[in-house]
Amino acid sequence: MSRFSTAIVIGGSIAGCLAAAAVAPHFDEVLVLDKDKFPESPQQRNGAPQGAHFHALLAAGREAMDELLPGFSEQALELGAAELDSTAEVMRLDRLGWSPRFPSSLKFLMASRPLIEWVIRDRAAAIDTIRFLPGRAVTGVLTTDGAVTGVRTKDGELAADLVIDASGRRSEAPQWLAENGFGQPVETVVNAHWGYASTFVHVPENWEPGFRALACVPFGEGALTPASEKRAMAMWVVEGERRWVLTVQGSAGDYPPSKVEDLLEFVSSIGAPELDRALSEVEFPERIRIWRDTTNRLRDYAGMAERPENFLTIGDAWAAFNPVYGQGMTVSALDARTLSREIADHLREHPGSLRGLAARYYAKNDELVKFCWSSSTALDYRIPDVEVTVDGVPQEVSPGTADFSDRLAAWVSLDKDRYMKFRETTQLLRSDDWLRSDEVVNEIKEKWNELGALVTPR
Numbered sequence: 001m002s003r004f005s006t007a008i009v010i011g012g013s014i015a016g017c018l019a020a021a022a023v024a025p026h027f028d029e030v031l032v033l034d035k036d037k038f039p040e041s042p043q044q045r046n047g048a049p050q051g052a053h054f055h056a057l058l059a060a061g062r063e064a065m066d067e068l069l070p071g072f073s074e075q076a077l078e079l080g081a082a083e084l085d086s087t088a089e090v091m092r093l094d095r096l097g098w099s100p101r102f103p104s105s106l107k108f109l110m111a112s113r114p115l116i117e118w119v120i121r122d123r124a125a126a127i128d129t130i131r132f133l134p135g136r137a138v139t140g141v142l143t144t145d146g147a148v149t150g151v152r153t154k155d156g157e158l159a160a161d162l163v164i165d166a167s168g169r170r171s172e173a174p175q176w177l178a179e180n181g182f183g184q185p186v187e188t189v190v191n192a193h194w195g196y197a198s199t200f201v202h203v204p205e206n207w208e209p210g211f212r213a214l215a216c217v218p219f220g221e222g223a224l225t226p227a228s229e230k231r232a233m234a235m236w237v238v239e240g241e242r243r244w245v246l247t248v249q250g251s252a253g254d255y256p257p258s259k260v261e262d263l264l265e266f267v268s269s270i271g272a273p274e275l276d277r278a279l280s281e282v283e284f285p286e287r288i289r290i291w292r293d294t295t296n297r298l299r300d301y302a303g304m305a306e307r308p309e310n311f312l313t314i315g316d317a318w319a320a321f322n323p324v325y326g327q328g329m330t331v332s333a334l335d336a337r338t339l340s341r342e343i344a345d346h347l348r349e350h351p352g353s354l355r356g357l358a359a360r361y362y363a364k365n366d367e368l369v370k371f372c373w374s375s376s377t378a379l380d381y382r383i384p385d386v387e388v389t390v391d392g393v394p395q396e397v398s399p400g401t402a403d404f405s406d407r408l409a410a411w412v413s414l415d416k417d418r419y420m421k422f423r424e425t426t427q428l429l430r431s432d433d434w435l436r437s438d439e440v441v442n443e444i445k446e447k448w449n450e451l452g453a454l455v456t457p458r
C-alpha cells in the first residue's frame with residue numbers, strides 16, 4: 001500500500017477529527033491544526049460556540065462515527081450519554097399532533113455537543129499517526145502546479161501531500177483559493193432568520209415526565225396557535241440523569257428571548273400544556289445562550305469546473321445547514337466515511353498518486369450533500385421573508401408548499417412499519433427512493449382529501 005508523508009487537517013472539531021481518522025492509514029502523520037485550545041474534559045470551548053445548543057445525532061451519523069472511530073458509542077455511553085428508544089422514549093409534536101409511541105429497535109444516542117466532540121477527538125488522538133496542534137490558526141494555503149502543497153500559519157509554513165479544510169461555517173478557503181489564482185465555488189445562502197436560545201436545566205430526582213426527549217415542531221401554516229407558526233422547542237436528557245438540554249427556536253426573525261420568564265412565556269405560546277407542565281418542574285441554574293447564525297450556506301466545490309488537486313473540504317466548510325434540521329454532524333461523518341473508502345480505492349487504482357482524489361471525493365459525496373441541502377432549504381423556503389443569495393446576489397423566491405409532504409407524513413403515521421421506515425429515512429439510514437416511488441405517490445394522490453384532513457394540530 002502506498003503511503004504519503006503528511007496530511008494536514010484544518011480544524012480539530014467533529015468534521016476535522018473524522019476526516020483525520022479517514023485518511024490516517026495512508027500517511028506517516030496527520031497534523032490537525034486548530035486555532036483554538038482543547039479542553040481536558042468534555043466542556044464548552046470558544047472555537048465551537050454552538051456547543052451550548054442542542055445537537056441531535058442522527059442514527060446514520062452515529063453508525064459512521066462508530067465505523068471510523070470504533071468504540072465511539074461505548075465511550076460516550078460510559079461518560080454519561082443516554083441511549084433512547086426513538087419512538088417509546090421520544091415524544092414529538094408536529095402539525096399531525098403527537099407522533100405514535102411504541103417500542104422500537106431504532107435507538108438514539110443523546111449527549112451534549114461538547115461530549116460528542118470530546119469523545120471523537122479522544123478516539124482520533126488514540127490513532128498513533130494523528131497529532132493535534134492546538135493554537136495554530138491557518139491563514140492560507142500554499143500551491144504549486146495546480147495542487148495545494150501545504151498551509152500558512154502565523155508561525156510559518158507547513159508542507160503537506162493532502163490538505164483538508166474542516167474549519168467550519170466561517171471557512172476562508174474560497175478566499176485562500178482565489179489568492180492562489182484558483183476559481184471560487186459558487187456560494188448559495190438561504191436565510192430564514194432562525195434564532196436559538198438554549199440552556200442546560202436541572203430536573204427533579206427520579207423525574208418521570210413521560211418522555212426522555214421532547215421535540216415540538218408544530219410550526220408552519222395550521223400550527224397550534226398563531227404564535228407557534230414560527231416557534232419550536234426541544235429538550236432531552238444529556239450526561240447525568242438530572243441534566244437536560246433545552247433549546248427554543250423561532251424563525252422569520254421571531255427570536256426567542258434570553259431571560260427565563262420571557263423564555264417560558266415564549267414556549268407557552270406554542271400552545272401545548274405538556275411543555276408548560278414540564279418546564280414548571282425544572283430549575284434553570286445556567287444562563288441562557290443565544291445563537292442567530294443559522295443560515296444554510298453551500299459552497300459548491302463539487303460543481304467547480306477546475307479545482308486544485310490535493311485539497312478537500314468537509315463538514316460545515318463545504319455545506320453548513322440550518323441547524324434546526326440536525327444534519328451537520330451526520331453529514332460530516334458520512335462524508336468522512338466515504339473519504340476513507342474513496343482514498344483506499346483511489347490508491348489501489350493509482351498507487352503513489354493523490355491526483356484525482358478530490359474530484360472523486362466530491363463526486364461521491366455530492367448526492368448526499370445536495371439531498372440534505374434540499375431537505376433543509378425546502379422547509380426554509382416555506383418561511384415568510386426567507387432570503388436567498390447566490391454569490392451575494394439576491395434571488396427571487398417562490399414560496400414552497402407543504403401540501404404533499406404533510407400528506408406523506410400523515411400517510412406514514414397510519415402504519416407502524418411504514419412509520420419506522422420513514423424514521424429510518426429521516427435518520428439517513430435508508431434512501432428516500434421508496435417515498436418517491438409511483439406506488440407511494442399514487443396512493444397519496446388517491447387519498448389526498450382524507451390525508452389532508454389529518455393535518456390539523458391535534
Ligand SMILES: Cc1cc2nc3c(=O)[nH]c(=O)nc-3n(C[C@H](O)[C@H](O)[C@H](O)COP(=O)(O)OP(=O)(O)OC[C@H]3O[C@@H](n4cnc5c(N)ncnc54)[C@H](O)[C@@H]3O)c2cc1C
Nearest residue numbers: 011013015035047050055056138168315316323326328329
Ligand atoms: C446552533 C447550532 C446547533 C446545531 N445543532 C446541530 C444538531 O442538532 N445536529 C447536528 O448534527 N449538527 C448541528 N449543528 C451543526 C454542527 O455543529 C456541525 O455541523 C458539526 O459540528 C460539524 O462542524 P465542523 O466540524 O465542520 O465545524 P465546527 O464544529 O464549527 O469546527 C470548526 C473548527 O475549526 C477551527 N477553525 C476555524 N478556523 C480555523 C483556522 N483558520 N485555522 C485553524 N482552525 C480553525 C475552529 O476552532 C473549530 O474547532 C448545529 C450548529 C449550530 C450552529
